[in-house]
Amino acid sequence: MASNSAQDWMNQWQVLAQRYWDGWKSQGVMPPNGFGKPDANAPWQAALDQWTQLFGQSAQQSDLVDRVAANAKSYVGLMQSLLNTALGQEGGGSAMAWTEALRNGFNVPGMDPALWNNPLGAGFRDLAGQGAKGFEQLMAEFGRGAAGPFRQELLANLGMPAFGLAREHQERWQQLGAALVDYQEQTNRYNALILKASQQGFDRFQSKLAEREEPGRQLDSVRAVYDLWIDAAEEAYADIALSEEFRKAYGAMVNAQMRVRSLIQTEVEQQTRQLGMPTRSELKGVEKSVQELRRHLKAQQESAAADLSGEIAALRAEVAALKRELAGVKPAAKPETARPAVAKSTEAAARPAAASKKTKR
Amino acid sequence: MGPIRIEPQKALDEALKLQQKLSAGTQTLRSLDPVTFGVTPKEAVYRDDKVTLYRFKGTKAPTAKTPLLICYALVNTPYMVDLQDDRSMVKNLLALGQDVYLVDWGYPDGSDKYLTLDDYINGYLRRCVDFLRKSHDVDAINLLGICQGGAFSLCFSAIYPEKVRNLVTMVTPVDFHTPDNMLSHWVRELDVDLFVDTLGNVPADLMNYCYLTLKPLRLNQQKYVGLVDILDNKTELENFLRMEKWIFDSPDQAGEAFRQFIKDFYQGNKLLKGGLRIGDKAVDLKNVTAPVLNIFAEQDHLVPPAASRALQGAVGSGDYSQIAFKGGHIGIYVSGRAQREVPPAIHDWLAKRS
Numbered sequence: 001m002a003s004n005s006a007q008d009w010m011n012q013w014q015v016l017a018q019r020y021w022d023g024w025k026s027q028g029v030m031p032p033n034g035f036g037k038p039d040a041n042a043p044w045q046a047a048l049d050q051w052t053q054l055f056g057q058s059a060q061q062s063d064l065v066d067r068v069a070a071n072a073k074s075y076v077g078l079m080q081s082l083l084n085t086a087l088g089q090e091g092g093g094s095a096m097a098w099t100e101a102l103r104n105g106f107n108v109p110g111m112d113p114a115l116w117n118n119p120l121g122a123g124f125r126d127l128a129g130q131g132a133k134g135f136e137q138l139m140a141e142f143g144r145g146a147a148g149p150f151r152q153e154l155l156a157n158l159g160m161p162a163f164g165l166a167r168e169h170q171e172r173w174q175q176l177g178a179a180l181v182d183y184q185e186q187t188n189r190y191n192a193l194i195l196k197a198s199q200q201g202f203d204r205f206q207s208k209l210a211e212r213e214e215p216g217r218q219l220d221s222v223r224a225v226y227d228l229w230i231d232a233a234e235e236a237y238a239d240i241a242l243s244e245e246f247r248k249a250y251g252a253m254v255n256a257q258m259r260v261r262s263l264i265q266t267e268v269e270q271q272t273r274q275l276g277m278p279t280r281s282e283l284k285g286v287e288k289s290v291q292e293l294r295r296h297l298k299a300q301q302e303s304a305a306a307d308l309s310g311e312i313a314a315l316r317a318e319v320a321a322l323k324r325e326l327a328g329v330k331p332a333a334k335p336e337t338a339r340p341a342v343a344k345s346t347e348a349a350a351r352p353a354a355a356s357k358k359t360k361r
Numbered sequence: 362m363g364p365i366r367i368e369p370q371k372a373l374d375e376a377l378k379l380q381q382k383l384s385a386g387t388q389t390l391r392s393l394d395p396v397t398f399g400v401t402p403k404e405a406v407y408r409d410d411k412v413t414l415y416r417f418k419g420t421k422a423p424t425a426k427t428p429l430l431i432c433y434a435l436v437n438t439p440y441m442v443d444l445q446d447d448r449s450m451v452k453n454l455l456a457l458g459q460d461v462y463l464v465d466w467g468y469p470d471g472s473d474k475y476l477t478l479d480d481y482i483n484g485y486l487r488r489c490v491d492f493l494r495k496s497h498d499v500d501a502i503n504l505l506g507i508c509q510g511g512a513f514s515l516c517f518s519a520i521y522p523e524k525v526r527n528l529v530t531m532v533t534p535v536d537f538h539t540p541d542n543m544l545s546h547w548v549r550e551l552d553v554d555l556f557v558d559t560l561g562n563v564p565a566d567l568m569n570y571c572y573l574t575l576k577p578l579r580l581n582q583q584k585y586v587g588l589v590d591i592l593d594n595k596t597e598l599e600n601f602l603r604m605e606k607w608i609f610d611s612p613d614q615a616g617e618a619f620r621q622f623i624k625d626f627y628q629g630n631k632l633l634k635g636g637l638r639i640g641d642k643a644v645d646l647k648n649v650t651a652p653v654l655n656i657f658a659e660q661d662h663l664v665p666p667a668a669s670r671a672l673q674g675a676v677g678s679g680d681y682s683q684i685a686f687k688g689g690h691i692g693i694y695v696s697g698r699a700q701r702e703v704p705p706a707i708h709d710w711l712a713k714r715s
Binding site: 064065067068070071072074075076079082093094095098119120123124209210211212213217218219220221222223225226227230233234237238241242247248250251252254255258259261262265283284287288290291292294295298302 | 363364365366367368371372375376379383386390410471472473474475476480484488540541543546547548549550551552555556558559560561574575576577578579581582583584585586588589592602605
């Protein structure tokens, strides 16, 4: 923002905002409060929300629209933050100041404070599909109960011995509780590494920006700044993701989640069995048998087909031999009996195709 | 001097452009037709459970005498090789005279969770190859394996060397333990028995989530910010959506096959190190005696080039060639450069060995 004053810039920003909403008003959309003011409460993000609403809930491209809007929000957040910084610095800010601006750009008002300064973490949360929601919600519920002062009490209870008629059930529930606690711990360990990758991404971005301070290498567009940030963040993430620590944390988290899922399946199975419904284990047993039968059937079919084609080849060879004999000079030659001829052609039967093939190489 | 110098007018122009693109997008997005892929006409010539062997039909009769069978990975559908009319490796190979077939593995469901690598390689793939050998009256066919399908093709060529005349591998992992292989790094500590016993078949969404987290910001944010640039271009938007559909329209993975692939290939690295068995058959890459063309992508984040390069010296063939393509794991099929370079390279290499 080298050539204009802060006030000039502010004026132009307002004009742009006006132009933006002139377009939308023609489609019956009214601007949110504060739109067009750089210091307002994320007005561009609010505008993107309005944009998505234009498509309604039933639009074929609604998921695409949501994704465009979600990511464009990050982008305009960066744009807004850079502009605010530019207004304050008249274009002369250091790499550190711009990095701080970038960091602020990702901390969109209303987002989970746990994800502040952690764009990678926020990205991962957005990435989870609908299929993962049920399990994530379950874990969130559990996490609230298992956190803070109740944690030690919970752990102590999970180690209590079980007695009486329901002791087997209680032990299973205790195992499930312990698995949930472990999963939460492993998830925290993993999330800590994601946060570390985010922080290192900002550090790397700052280094990359410092390289751009040389004359002729300055970034001259918001998109260029954004792309440089992506490069920096991905490099930092790759470094962490390829580390020994991440490998162990990742494996431990996935394994812990599978233990929880497995124990939940066991509980569901207990309930369905009591209701007289078929269980997962029973179905797996059937599926395994079906697959074994399928294999057996195919093997038999192939074997039978091989036998049949072998027999056909043997008969063909026999007919050919008879034809040769009939067409031969010695008309009185005695024909071979059928059985020996079939037996004789056993070798041909083993490789019938090869014997009769014309090579087409 | 600071590192960022954005002229006010340019910043305004960027914001204005964003606004215009979004505005145009409200119209374009509503006007799109449902996207599909797999454009070249094809005929199902053989079926085996959920597996279908297709023969593609070109505009002219094939001149090649030996059929070329494409063996794709189990992850994703195989139509990346025939995505759209102007991005189709299949169409280009047909135009060059190849007789192109493709194994479509189908979408496994719960009843397929006990399918093993033995079922896939010694079963389905072998029967497809035998069908082609018989129908074309040839001893051996040309096999083109892609990604995991390339690993399958290597196993097949090692077990049945007499059935493979020429082998082409594309973006195929051979050494699963190169230091830059992020996927391999992550699954090394995975308790795959617990994983498969719990999940049964491995859901496609889970696989795709894992792939996205290899480059989370580039694949899940930057890509969609970039999408704003083409919101006013129906054709480009349809191309984008077609690719998007291909990426996320993926089959689940049969649990047992997944279990063995992770254990033996990713964790044990047995394809390269040795000791791999598919069913009751040992796999020794030294038994791959057919001529081999190995094509890999220099910017491949799923199968790093080093993982593919390891094939050199590992196979028993005395006729080994390799091509390093300037592009990524997907670009090697769909980029403009790929259309110009890859099919002719495959065709020329095969023609010299026909």
